[in-house]
Amino acid sequence: MSFNVALTGLNAANQDLTVTANNLANVSTVGFKGSRTEFADIYSSSQYGVSSTAVGNGVSVEEVAQQFSQGDLETTGNNLDMAISGNGFFTTSNNGALEYTRDGEFQVNSAGDVVTASGANLQVYPPLATGGYNTGGLENLSVNSGDSAPSATSTASLTANLPADATVPTDYAADGITPTDANSYNNTTSMTVYDSLGAAHTASLYFAKTGTNTWQAALYVDGNQVGTQTLTYNSAGALTSPTGATAFQYTAANGLATGANDMNIAFNFGDVTQYGNNFGVTAVNQNGYTTGLLTGISIDDTGVVQAQYTNGNSVDLGQIAMANFANPQGLTQLGDASWAATNASGEAVQGVAGGSGFGSIASGSLEESNVDTTTSLVDMITAQRAFQANAQMIQTEDQITQTIIGINQQ
Numbered sequence: 209m210s211f212n213v214a215l216t217g218l219n220a221a222n223q224d225l226t227v228t229a230n231n232l233a234n235v236s237t238v239g240f241k242g243s244r245t246e247f248a249d250i251y252s253s254s255q256y257g258v259s260s261t262a263v264g265n266g267v268s269v270e271e272v273a274q275q276f277s278q279g280d281l282e283t284t285g286n287n288l289d290m291a292i293s294g295n296g297f298f299t300t301s302n303n304g305a306l307e308y309t310r311d312g313e314f315q316v317n318s319a320g321d322v323v324t325a326s327g328a329n330l331q332v333y334p335p336l337a338t339g340g341y342n343t344g345g346l347e348n349l350s351v352n353s354g355d356s357a358p359s360a361t362s363t364a365s366l367t368a369n370l371p372a373d374a375t376v377p378t379d380y381a382a383d384g385i386t387p388t389d390a391n392s393y394n395n396t397t398s399m400t401v402y403d404s405l406g407a408a409h410t411a412s413l414y415f416a417k418t419g420t421n422t423w424q425a426a427l428y429v430d431g432n433q434v435g436t437q438t439l440t441y442n443s444a445g446a447l448t449s450p451t452g453a454t455a456f457q458y459t460a461a462n463g464l465a466t467g468a469n470d471m472n473i474a475f476n477f478g479d480v481t482q483y484g485n486n487f488g489v490t491a492v493n494q495n496g497y498t499t500g501l502l503t504g505i506s507i508d509d510t511g512v513v514q515a516q517y518t519n520g521n522s523v524d525l526g527q528i529a530m531a532n533f534a535n536p537q538g539l540t541q542l543g544d545a546s547w548a549a550t551n552a553s554g555e556a557v558q559g560v561a562g563g564s565g566f567g568s569i570a571s572g573s574l575e576e577s578n579v580d581t582t583t584s585l586v587d588m589i590t591a592q593r594a595f596q597a598n599a600q601m602i603q604t605e606d607q608i609t610q611t612i613i614g615i616n617q618q
Contacts, residue, residue: 210605216266217598220247223269224591231579232588239279239311239545240577242584245591246271276536279310279578281570287505288314288322291575294567296530296559300328300546301348308531308556310575311545322349326544332513332526333560341527343558349513349526351505356517358406360469361496363453365476366413368397368489372445372482374417385414385426385436392416393426395487401429402496403468409458411473411494415439415487425477427456432463437475441482450477497521507571511561530566531556 224245234240248270281291290312292298297308307328314330317323322330329348333341371394379391386392398412411434414426423439435456440449453474458464464471479491500517507513511528533539538552549556561569 211602213264213266214598214601214605216250216268217601218595220245220267220269221591221595221598223272225588225595227272228584228587228591232581232584235577235579235581235584237311237545237577238313238574239309240579241274241276241279241310242577242579243272243274245269246273274537274539274541275578277578279575281573282576283573285572287507287571288316289572289574290314290507290528291570291573292530292561292567293570293575296532296561296566297547299331299346299529299531299556299558300324301331301346302326302328302546305548306331306556307542307546307548308539309544309546312574316351320350320352322351324544324546326546328546331529332511333529334526335524341524341560343527343560346529347526349528351525352502352515352523354502356500356502356515356519356521356523358402358404358499358519359495359497359521360404360471361401361473361494363474363476364399364401364411364494365479365492366397366399366489367479367491367493368481369484369487370395370415370417370423370439370480370482371485371487373485374487376417376419380416380418380424385416385424387412387414387428387431397489397492399492399494401471401473401494402498403458403464403466403471405466405468406498407466407468408498409471421482423482425480427475429458429471430463432458434458434462437477439477439480445482447478447480447482452476507569509562509568509570511569527560528569530559530561530563532559532565533557 227243227245231242247267250265250268252265281293292310297310300307300309313325314322331346332349333343334345334347335341374394377391377393379389383392393414393416395415396412398410401409401411409429412428416424418424421441424436425439426436427434437454439447442448453476456473456475458471497519500519500521502515503518504516505513506516513525514522515525516522533556534554535552538550539547540550542548559566
């Protein structure tokens with residue numbers, strides 16, 4: 209009987225050593241969660257229960273329980289490296305099967321998809337055309353490395369001041385505003401606008417004083433006159449007319465030569481004042497942009513992924529899908545620091561980083577293994593002593609048996 213009891217102790221201690229060895233072997237594995245050996249005593253029982261004088265039949269390993277404590281975060285500087293600070297798992301798709309991981313070492317494959325080292329696709333909630341994200345559906349995160357389409361300028365505005373003491377230019381009355389004649393206008397400024405093909409055009413505004421509290425603004429694009437607008441001010445220097453945006457159209461007929469669509473620009477002069485005696489421009493704004501090349505990916509702490517382009521434009525690619533479980537210890541390990549849901553873990557609760565029950569995402573960082581080397585070495589010593597003690601128990605029982613056999617032989 210004692211042989212069998214000691215043998216259970218040997219087996220349990222050996223399994224404990226195996227668990228500790230696995231923990232130590234993965235001390236540098238990103239996203240790894242260490243395990244703990246949990247033991248249970250064994251008693252023989254009948255339908256009437258355990259006898260009051262029962263000694264016990266040894267020990268068994270009840271469970272190898274995973275420990276989902278937080279690992280330290282290590283900064284890498286790579287935007288596609290991600291770490292979860294708090295609860296939750298990244299959701300990945302392995303040929304359609306959903307898996308869950310804390311390993312944020314993601315990379316881009318040849319198809320432009322963001323994947324794990326084993327090839328599983330990172331899942332995101334796709335962006336909606338109306339804003340926000342479709343949290344009811346999952347799709348692979350794909351990095352579009354193509355060009356960002358241009359957008360034609362449709363609105364423009366100017367924040368400037370015209371000198372109140374300006375006089376009518378000497379050549380204005382005869383010829384109106386002529387860009388090549390500096391005596392036909394008082395002041396000028398310019399900005400860059402874009403057509404539907406992304407081609408840049410220089411839009412120049414010329415201002416000429418025409419009378420008391422009145423000015424004429426002339427818009428020229430690439431040296432071609434597009435249109436004019438009379439500006440009227442009150443005695444306090446505030447613009448009274450026009451009250452809305454002025455529509456200018458630049459077409460092939462008046463010089464647009466790129467083959468793009470006609471440019472229709474609504475120009476707002478509402479922030480052009482007439483104060484003091486100095487001309488000054490403090491801001492020019494327009495909403496167009498040229499073709500852009502992908503420069504990088506940005507991921508914020510809520511998991512929103514954006515592609516950044518050289519034209520200053522950014523495109524939402526999705527929001528990283530997070531998952532959590534009622535009982536994470538019930539997850540089954542798949543290797544590659546990944547897990548799958550089971551009946552014991554419960555169904556995955558989907559959400560986003562920073563939401564209720566979910567931690568935040570740190571881009572440019574990785575979560576290290578939560579295995580503490582010092583603690584594991586102490587566990588190893590404890591398991592080793594337990595193994596030696598049970599081995600000594602078998603040796604002692606053997607000596608007792610040999611003594612009994614010797615007595616019987618006398």
